[in-house]
Each structure stands twice: as structure tokens, then as C-alpha cells.
Amino acid sequence: MSTGQERIGVYICHCGSNIAGIVDVAEVSRWAGEALASQGVVISRDDKFMCASSGQELIEKDIAELGLNRVVVAACSPHMHEKTFRGACARAGLNPYLCELVSIREHVSWVHTDKAAATAKAKAVVAGGVFRVKEHAPLEPLRVPIHPATLVVGGGIAGISTALEIADAGFPVHLVERQPSIGGHMAQFDKTFPTLDCSACILTPKMVEAGTHKNITLHTWSEVTDVKGYVGNFTVTIKEKARYIIYDLCTGCGICQEKCPAKVQDLEFEAGLGYRKVAYMPFPQAVPKVPVIDRDNCTYFSKGTCKACEKFCPTNAIDFTQEDKEVVVEVGNIVLATGFELFDARRIEQYGYGRLPNVFTSLEFERMSNAAGPTSGHIVLRDGVTEPKAVGIVHCVGSRDRNYNNYCSAICCMQSLKFAHLVKEHTDATVYNFYIDIRAAGKAFDEFYQRVLEEGTVFVRGRVAEVTDALRPDEADQAGRIIVQVEDTLAGQQRRIPLDMVILSAGLEPPADAKETGRLFGISCSSDGWVIERHPKLDPVATMTDGVFAAGCALGPRDIPSSVTNGAAAAARILGRIQQKEMALEPVRATVDEARCSGCRICNDLCPYNAIIFHEDRMVTEVNPALCQGCGTCVAACPAGAISGTGFSDAQILSQIEGLLMLTASGEPRKAVPA
Amino acid sequence: MSATATSTTAPAAATGFEPVILGFTCNWCSYRASDLAGTARMKYPPNIRLVRLMCSGRLDPAFVLTAFANGADGVMVSGCWPGECHYIEQNIKALRRFLLLRRVVESMGIEPRRLQLVWASAAEGQRFATEITRIVEEVRELGPLGWGRGAEQAPEVAVEAAVAAAEAAESGEGAPAASPEAPPEAQPAEVPA
Numbered sequence: 001m002s003t004g005q006e007r008i009g010v011y012i013c014h015c016g017s018n019i020a021g022i023v024d025v026a027e028v029s030r031w032a033g034e035a036l037a038s039q040g041v042v043i044s045r046d047d048k049f050m051c052a053s054s055g056q057e058l059i060e061k062d063i064a065e066l067g068l069n070r071v072v073v074a075a076c077s078p079h080m081h082e083k084t085f086r087g088a089c090a091r092a093g094l095n096p097y098l099c100e101l102v103s104i105r106e107h108v109s110w111v112h113t114d115k116a117a118a119t120a121k122a123k124a125v126v127a128g129g130v131f132r133v134k135e136h137a138p139l140e141p142l143r144v145p146i147h148p149a150t151l152v153v154g155g156g157i158a159g160i161s162t163a164l165e166i167a168d169a170g171f172p173v174h175l176v177e178r179q180p181s182i183g184g185h186m187a188q189f190d191k192t193f194p195t196l197d198c199s200a201c202i203l204t205p206k207m208v209e210a211g212t213h214k215n216i217t218l219h220t221w222s223e224v225t226d227v228k229g230y231v232g233n234f235t236v237t238i239k240e241k242a243r244y245i246i247y248d249l250c251t252g253c254g255i256c257q258e259k260c261p262a263k264v265q266d267l268e269f270e271a272g273l274g275y276r277k278v279a280y281m282p283f284p285q286a287v288p289k290v291p292v293i294d295r296d297n298c299t300y301f302s303k304g305t306c307k308a309c310e311k312f313c314p315t316n317a318i319d320f321t322q323e324d325k326e327v328v329v330e331v332g333n334i335v336l337a338t339g340f341e342l343f344d345a346r347r348i349e350q351y352g353y354g355r356l357p358n359v360f361t362s363l364e365f366e367r368m369s370n371a372a373g374p375t376s377g378h379i380v381l382r383d384g385v386t387e388p389k390a391v392g393i394v395h396c397v398g399s400r401d402r403n404y405n406n407y408c409s410a411i412c413c414m415q416s417l418k419f420a421h422l423v424k425e426h427t428d429a430t431v432y433n434f435y436i437d438i439r440a441a442g443k444a445f446d447e448f449y450q451r452v453l454e455e456g457t458v459f460v461r462g463r464v465a466e467v468t469d470a471l472r473p474d475e476a477d478q479a480g481r482i483i484v485q486v487e488d489t490l491a492g493q494q495r496r497i498p499l500d501m502v503i504l505s506a507g508l509e510p511p512a513d514a515k516e517t518g519r520l521f522g523i524s525c526s527s528d529g530w531v532i533e534r535h536p537k538l539d540p541v542a543t544m545t546d547g548v549f550a551a552g553c554a555l556g557p558r559d560i561p562s563s564v565t566n567g568a569a570a571a572a573r574i575l576g577r578i579q580q581k582e583m584a585l586e587p588v589r590a591t592v593d594e595a596r597c598s599g600c601r602i603c604n605d606l607c608p609y610n611a612i613i614f615h616e617d618r619m620v621t622e623v624n625p626a627l628c629q630g631c632g633t634c635v636a637a638c639p640a641g642a643i644s645g646t647g648f649s650d651a652q653i654l655s656q657i658e659g660l661l662m663l664t665a666s667g668e669p670r671k672a673v674p675a
Numbered sequence: 676m677s678a679t680a681t682s683t684t685a686p687a688a689a690t691g692f693e694p695v696i697l698g699f700t701c702n703w704c705s706y707r708a709s710d711l712a713g714t715a716r717m718k719y720p721p722n723i724r725l726v727r728l729m730c731s732g733r734l735d736p737a738f739v740l741t742a743f744a745n746g747a748d749g750v751m752v753s754g755c756w757p758g759e760c761h762y763i764e765q766n767i768k769a770l771r772r773f774l775l776l777r778r779v780v781e782s783m784g785i786e787p788r789r790l791q792l793v794w795a796s797a798a799e800g801q802r803f804a805t806e807i808t809r810i811v812e813e814v815r816e817l818g819p820l821g822w823g824r825g826a827e828q829a830p831e832v833a834v835e836a837a838v839a840a841a842e843a844a845e846s847g848e849g850a851p852a853a854s855p856e857a858p859p860e861a862q863p864a865e866v867p868a
Contacts, residue, residue, distance in 0.1 A: 107709055524707070633769075664695060
């Protein structure tokens with residue numbers, strides 16, 4: 001509670017012209033010094049950049065010289081610089097929780113245009129901070145132990161990179177992958193841009209390393225079903241789906257796959273372009289080298305007979321009685337590397353995918369050009385034999401399009417250039433690229449573009465209007481071909497270009513269940529469905545939820561090097577914590593004053609973390625601080641006011657409300673309440 | 676849409692009345708949405724002042740009543756969308772309280788439209804700005820919070836006045852919170868005994 005002994009320093013930041021351009025900072029500072037003196041303000045200053053060392057030193061100096069025991073900084077959002085100013089207070093010997101940062105940038109100068117009204121609001125916001133800080137109490141951060149194990153969700157290149165970095169440093173990792181093998185999309189690709197490295201050749205050693213690493217536990221054909229706990233102490237339930245193959249007995253010889261009589265279209269690894277058995281490993285280099293039996297398509301499971309795999313398995317590893325099992329693991333940190341899904345090109349009907357056989361998606365083309373793929377690397381039409389004479393590659397399919405996704409999928413330009421090169425390399429076809437802009441900003445990207453230009457690929461700038469097999473009378477000689485209708489914006493004319501094959505460079509989208517994943521791990525996704533970073537520039541692999549990180553395309557479209565970098569960055573953040581063995585958490589927790597608790601139990605059912613315990617013997621309730629997450633719902637519910645919420649106490653908030661409302665919209669003092 | 680088309684800085688002179696709205700935000704979603712609106716330089720009227728809570732579940736009904744008692748013309752409660760609560764389901768508890776609270780404020784003679792609930796995820800800066808604009812417009816239309824007699828009254832007195840006005844309304848003597856012939860701000864800050 002406020003004692004009336006508060007000596008408060010108020011600091012108004014100009015943030016260059018970010019704040020000072022709209023808010024009259026000198027006036028706010030003058031006003032706070034005068035009008036809030038009765039509240040304990042002893043000094044009020046404005047400064048060009050409070051977050052700069054000179055600004056922070058100003059606070060430190062005033063604490064020392066003026067004996068300040070409370071500090072209010074009016075600057076950017078507390079999510080930006082709260083730590084900075086708390087640090088400055090701590091250096092000067094003031095408990096950091098006696099500092100309050102109020103936002104007059106994100107919440108005032110950047111969103112308002114009327115200077116007078118913005119200045120008035122800034123004053124009110126500062127008053128809110130001053131009134132609130134009076135009620136602050138010195139606090140100590142909570143220290144929680146950090147479990148040394150890490151959960152990595154997603155076994156693509158981002159997840160593998162993260163797992164290896166942490167495992168190499170000597171700490172255990174649980175790597176969870178939904179598919180039967182790790183590898184992700186990178187395992188499907190033929191070449192990588194711009195170096196034209198063989199994708200599998202650079203990926204599979206990493207996969208094997210992850211699969212055999214003593215510190216990595218693979219959970220493939222598995223999904224996370226439940227996450228409990230908080231940073232340092234998560235309890236994660238992983239559902240390991242039944243493989244119907246005994247993991248420890250299987251040698252990966254592949255006989256079950258060979259003998260399995262049932263075949264289905266392979267919609268995952270071969271992107272629908274090829275077939276796979278029902279007892280299968282998605283690809284020969286799969287890690288782990290243990291097949292799965294696809295229950296939905298298995299003859300035994302549908303008709304009760306077959307068991308060919310069981311008959312031929314040399315190690316008796318087939319077990320049709322297996323059931324899904326749940327594994328519970330304890331981890332300190334989590335990395336989401338859940339990747340992307342390809343935009344469904346069927347949604348753009350005028351591009352004909354799914355209707356015109358010789359329109360392919362980028363992923364289908366990747367499989368087609370891959371020597372290990374369904375056509376053994378031959379670039380052929382859907383009939384499997386005819387080599388195309390003219391190939392068109394359509395950029396930005398489902399990206400940079402307000403009907404589908406506004407964002408740029410980042411990899412399509414380079415991928416399309418790579419496709420152009422590969423078509424040229426494998427066939428004698430004429431290749432067209434239909435593009436809006438060429439975005440080749442990475443290392444050696446533009447050089448690759450120049451190379452593809454020199455190879456003779458035709459570039460047509462314009463968004464494709466239609467891909468069709470409906471020929472106009474003057475196109476009668478093009479029977480059996482497909483026509484791309486496009487406005488060539490450089491030539492300034494409509495063109496109809498007859499082709500044999502069209503490749504749609506489909507954009508990247510978050511996995512269909514991205515929202516559920518977000519909910520499961522307690523993190524936010526953007527409206528597009530990508531994971532939101534803690535800070536898009538300065539904390540790009542952390543999320544707002546402590547202990548949950550993200551890497552790779554889970555954060556948005558990006559290429560392989562960026563995904564690898566993200567993985568390493570997330571690993572570095574986690575390793576630092578593991579090595580500290582504990583970390584400090586905000587001491588925002590609920591506590592019960594037993595003397596005031598009447599034992600009514602209203603709060604008992606409100607806690608989703610079961611942090612509230614009722615002592616039958618004493619008829620009082622207690623909050624377990626280790627389980628409490630500090631939401632404050634019980635604090636708000638207690639009819640006796642017996643529960644208080646540290647950092648967000650009733651006194652702090654009620655006082656802030658009073659401060660915020662001391663001025664009218666125009667900045668006039670509200671008339672004093674009559675006695 | 677009228678809410679977005681409205682000038683974000685409608686001059687006081689044009690309408691004569693500029694409301695003050697207090698907005699309660701959740702640290703994880705709506706406060707971040709307001710950060711995002713700022714970072715993206717989206718514009719909304721300066722009539723809103725935000726209070727950060729850790730969760731909409733922290734919203735003690737007393738906060739809302741205190742806000743009205745201290746001169747807020749409107750109150751916005753905001754939180755994560757149902758199903759997206761950072762604390763699993765506490766926003767649902769906030770929703771429950773909100774619905775009750777709306778009836779309570781109505782019984783006190785405050786138009787329920789002065790108390791509004793907005794769900795906004797951390798990604799919805801635009802939605803947050805649009806909703807604020809809409810709420811400011813709606814409250815501006817309602818005029819100053821009258822408390823039956825005048826905006827400048829002491830809260831306890833105002834509550835009594837509101838109850839009295841409500842009773843009067845029940846016996847058929849007109850709307851409880853508005854006194855059309857005398858705008859509240861023109862009234863002297865008189866305190867009935």
C-alpha cells in the first residue's frame with residue numbers, strides 16, 4: 001500500500017521523433033512535475049532516447065541523488081523495454097519492480113494524429129503509471145529449475161538442426177515427427193537452390209546422425225497430444241501411433257514392403273505422383289528404418305485375411321495387435337518446427353490443376369525430377385512417357401494474391417528458377433517463367449537468376465490469367481496442348497502461349513492444424529496461421545510463451561539455410577537456459593491471506609492449473625506458487641478479497657484507473673469529487 | 676464500414692463531446708494487438724486509455740464500476756478469442772462475469788452499450804483499432820455518462836441517484852440515465868443530501 005513516502009521520478013521519452021512528433025513531450029513532463037507532485041513526483045524529465053545509456057544513466061543518477069524510490073518511464077510498450085528500465089533501477093539499487101513503463105508510443109503517438117488529444121492522452125497515461133507505481137511493492141523474481149531435456153516437434157530440416165545442436169552439446173532431446181520418417185519436405189526435393197546440391201545427399205547424413213545420436217530419442221509416427229506445466233518443467237504426452245511392427249525386432253530389411261500386395265497412391269512423400277505399398281517406408285533412406293502398416297488401407301484390417309508381411313518377415317516383427325501408446329516425457333523447453341503445407345492449387349480453378357492432367361504442382365515436379373522419384377528423374381507428361389516440348393512455370397500461385405494469401409512465399413522465385421534450370425538440363429524443351437517480380441535477394445541468388453537467363457529461359461512478366469485446353473479456332477494446330485493466357489506487361493499485350501506442361505509454383509501455407517497446435521502449446525498464431533515471434537526483429541525464434549520456441553517454416557515461409565539458422569538459434573537460447581540450471585520468472589502469482597479466507601471455495605474450481613488447494617482441516621484455501629501461472633482469475637473472484645495478485649494487485653489497478661481518468665479527453669482536470 | 680470511415684480525430688468542436696473510454700486488455704492477446712496496431716501505425720481515436728491485465732479473467736467487476744465512478748464514459752473489456760486463452764479457459768470466466776456485469780450496470784442506470792466486450796488475438800491489430808473506433812463512436816452518440824443527474828457526482832451519490840432514477844423509470848417517469856432537457860455537463864456539481 002502507498003505510504004505517502006513515495007519519491008517518484010517521471011521520464012518522458014521522445015524516441016527521436018517517434019513520440020515527440022505527435023506528443024508534446026516537454027508539456028507532458030512539465031505537467032507531470034506539477035500536477036502529480038501531490039502524488040509523490042519529485043522530478044519529471046524528458047529525454048531524446050530514454051533507452052540509450054544516457055537515458056538510463058539519468059534514472060540511475062536521480063535515484064542516487066534524489067533518493068527516488070519509484071520510477072515511471074513513459075516510452076514504448078512494456079513488451080519492448082520493460083527489462084531495460086528495470087535493469088537501470090536495479091543497477092542503482094532500487095528494486096526493479098518499483099519501476100513502471102507506460103506506453104505512449106505504440107498506444108499514443110503511433111496511433112493518433114491529433115497532437116493536442118494525443119498529448120492529453122499521454123498525460124493521462126503517465127498519471128495512470130504514477131498512481132499505479134505508488135502501490136508497487138518490491139518483489140523478487142521466482143526462480144524455477146530448468147529440466148535439461150528439450151522437446152522438438154517436427155522432424156524436418158529445422159527440427160533436425162535444432163535437435164542436433166542441443167544433443168551435440170550433451171543434453172537430451174525428444175524429436176517428435178508425425179510421419180513414419182524424419183526428413184520433412186527437404187527429403188522430397190531433388191536439388192536445392194542456388195547451389196544445386198543434391199537435397200537428399202546433404203540431408204540424409206543429418207537424418208542418420210539424428211537417428212543414431214545417443215542424446216536424441218526419436219518419436220516418429222507420433223503426435224503430441226497434451227502439454228502441461230510451464231517453462232523449465234513441461235510434462236508432454238506423446239501419442240506413438242501403432243506401427244504394427246515391433247520396433248526392436250525390425251531390421252529394416254524391407255521384405256514386408258516387397259511382399260505387401262496392396263498399393264495406394266502416395267499422397268505424402270510422392271505428392272500423389274506415385275504409389276506406395278500399405279506396409280511401407282516412405283523412402284529408402286528413411287530414419288528410422290522401420291516401416292509402418294497403414295491400417296486404413298491394409299487388407300488384413302479391412303477383410304481379416306492376408307498377413308503376407310507377417311508370413312515373410314524374417315524376424316517376426318509384425319504385430320497386428322499393437323495399439324497406439326502414450327509416452328509421457330518431462331522437458332524444460334519446447335521447439336516447434338512444424339513446417340508448412342503446400343497451397344492447394346485446386347483452389348485456383350482457372351489454373352486447371354486436378355482437371356488438366358499436365359498441370360503439375362511444384363512438389364510433384366520435385367518428385368518427378370528426383371532420380372529416386374516415380375519417373376526416375378525423367379521429366380515427362382502425366383502419361384509417363386512423353387517429353388514436353390514447352391514448359392511453363394507459374395509463379396506466386398496462392399501467394400501475393402488477396403484472394404488467397406497476401407504474403408510472399410519467399411521460396412517460389414528461386415524454386416521456379418531452379419525448375420527452369422532442371423527442365424533445361426533434362427529435356428530440350430522451351431521454358432517459360434510467368435512472374436510478377438523476381439525476388440532473388442539471397443546469397444548467390446541473383447547470380448543464379450542471371451545463369452538461368454543465359455540458359456535461354458523465357459521470362460514473361462505478368463500474372464497468368466488462365467491455363468486452359470479450350471483452343472480458339474486459330475489454335476487448331478495445338479490440339480492436345482494447354483494454353484497459358486497471360487498479360488505480358490513488359491510487351492504490353494495479351495499473349496496465349498501453347499505449352500505441353502505447366503508447373504504451378506504453389507505457395508507455402510501453415511499446416512492445416514496450425515491453430516490447434518497453437519492452442520496445445522499455448523502460443524499465438526498470426527491470422528495467416530504462422531507462429532508469432534516474441535519480437536519479429538529482436539527475438540525471432542521465441543514465442544510469447546516462455547519456454548516455447550519456433551524454428552523454420554512454422555514461423556513463416558523461408559528457405560533451408562534460414563530454417564537451419566533458426567534451429568541453431570533456438571538451440572542456443574535453450575542451451576543457455578539449461579546451463580544456467582534455473583531461470584527467473586516474473587513474480588506474478590496469486591497468494592491467499594488465510595486470515596481473510598472464509599473457506600467459501602468459490603475460487604476452487606476456477607484454476608485451470610489445479611494450483612488451488614483447499615485445506616479441509618483448517619477450512620482455508622492455499623495457492624501453490626509452483627503451479628500458479630498468475631492469470632488472476634481467482635483474485636478477481638474472491639468475495640472476501642483474501643487473494644492478492646502480485647504485480648497486478650487490486651490496489652495497483654484501481655489506483656491506475658483513478659490516474660488514467662484524472663483528465664478528460666481534452667486534457668482538462670476532471671472536477672474534484674465533492675466531499 | 677462506418678466505424679473505419681469515421682475520422683479518427685473528430686474535432687471536439689464538431690460534436691461537443693469527447694468520451695473517455697477505459698479499455699482492459701489481456702497481456703497476451705489484446706494488449707499485443709494494440710502494440711501491433713501501433714507498430715503498423717494504424718489509426719484510432721485517442722479517446723481510449725488502456726489498462727494491462729495478465730488475463731481478462733483478472734477483471735474484477737469492481738474495476739469496471741470504479742472506472743464508471745471515476746468518470747469513464749465507456750469501458751471496453753478485451754481478451755483472447757474463446758478457445759485461445761493463454762491460461763486455457765479464463766476468458767470464458769471473464770465472459771461469464773461480463774454478461775452478469777452488463778446486467779448490473781444496466782440496473783444502475785448505465786446504458787449497457789457503454790460496457791463492451793472485444794475478443795482480439797495478438798495478430799488482430801486492425802480489428803482492435805476498428806473495434807475501438809466503433810466503441811468510441813457509439814459512446815459518443817450516447818453522450819456523457821449521466822448517472823441520472825450529472826457527471827460530476829460522487830460515486831456513492833451517483834449510485835443512489837441511479838437507483839432512484841431506475842425506480843422512477845419503473846413508475847413510468849422516463850429514461851433512467853438521460854435527462855434530455857439539461858445536459859449533465861451543464862449541471863452544477865450539486866450533492867443531494
